[in-house]
Amino acid sequence: MRTLKLLQTLLKINIQMSLAYRADTVINIFLSLVWLGWEFLSLNIIFSNTTTLGGWGIGELIVLLGVFRLVNTYMAALIWPNTEKFNASVRDGSLDYTLLQPVNSLFMVSFSRITIWRGWEVLLSGSLIVVGTRMSGSISSPLSLLTFFVLVLSGGLVLYSLWVVLIALTFWFTKFDNNVTILQALLDSGRFPATVYPAWLRIIVTFIIPIAVATTVPVQGLRGELSPAQVLGFLGISAAAFLFAMQVWQLGIKRYSGASS
């Protein structure tokens, strides 16, 4: 309950902050439409030359684009701005104040910056997923739809856990303010099914920086390509990753000694 109230307050602060840059917001919404146009064009070019990409039709690629955009929105609305704030607060010592507050420190570090206007992209991604699902036709059972949503959430949790570990590393290596570049760099790989990538790249985006777990895997679930055991396996991995990340965060906090003192 208290957490909800806190989240509400943070939202209010962030709405006020984004209202200060109204022109920026409008231009950014326009830009995300420009990129959507580009994404459609490149899908159109690919599928005017072939009927399937790695065994997937255009409908499934549109679903994938929707999931990719969802992950991208999550990164752009929460992860990147909070990383920036976190890195700055470790550098100048203002993390002390966050740690002194009587709430979960990781909660404050994860949610104190929210790029509100990105919210509309959730709707956009949702419509891409709906349209893509209808176009592909092969997806029918409500169970596969449920699997899809559960896998999207668990994939998001895996990426969140990885992020927590990456930023927590700053407690050990203070100069590590490139901590999320590798995540940013590989994010684009989520646009296409990981099955088309050469083996080495597929291994990187599946096991090391698991972008594909949040993008390709849910769509595989939607297509009914995954056995129940595999789905449970992914859920287990994401739970384990989350618990591991919490441990790393706690250890990091213990190590932190403040930059100003």
Added chain:
Amino acid sequence: MLNIFKHFWQVNWAENWQYRANLLMYLFYWLVSPIIYMAVWTTVARSNGSVNGMTANDFIVYYMTLLVIDQLTGNITIHIFAYKIQDGTLAGELIRPVHPMLTNTLVTNLAHKALNFLAFLPIWGVLCLLFRPDYTGTPWWGPILAVPAVILGFAIGFLLSGAITCVAFWTTRVWALHEFYYSILVLFSGQFVPLQLMPGIVQQMARYLPFQLILYFPIQLTLGRLSPTEIVTGFASALVWLVVSYLLFTWTWREGVKRFSAVGA
């Protein structure tokens, strides 16, 4: 004048060398997208035999060459110059009797490029082992003719980015405008999709725009895939755009500096 450039080079090289870890990260960041598109197109070409006459190897060769050309013709002007206008530090450079953009910023770009290229070469070697491009169809004169095209491409890209950065004199923030410029560049330069696969209308427009001179023209020239007429018109249009982008840059610069009030200083 040569002495001035030499001094700027020494300072900028040392400065860039200091941030070599960042350079590697930046390099990695920039490599991923072309590799992804290369993987997608080779998959399509393998399953269909060829796409529009392009075989899987044609795509591999295209993107592997693109990585080199992009490294050579690209520039980071906005990243090093926009903040100087935003926070007013440009004031210090304006006092000097040399053009800040055409000396210091230019040399920063070149030093960054040189250092990046050193780190890039071994990575390119590894990628060659992984993707096995077959360059046997490439004529010897291709890479030679591409040298002036790369220089022209860099000059045009640098001047256009410079002109866009100068818009910051009016608006202070130019990031959104720059992203818009980048999205147009992506569409018309052949960065993610070779231009000959684009819809006819995009190809027609690309022919008259400067963006293909930064990537597509030097790439195709290197690979010897252009007819003599295309080569001549390509160079002619590069010279025209060089003049146009120079005029555009000097105009935005001149008018912009007049408005400069050293924000924050």
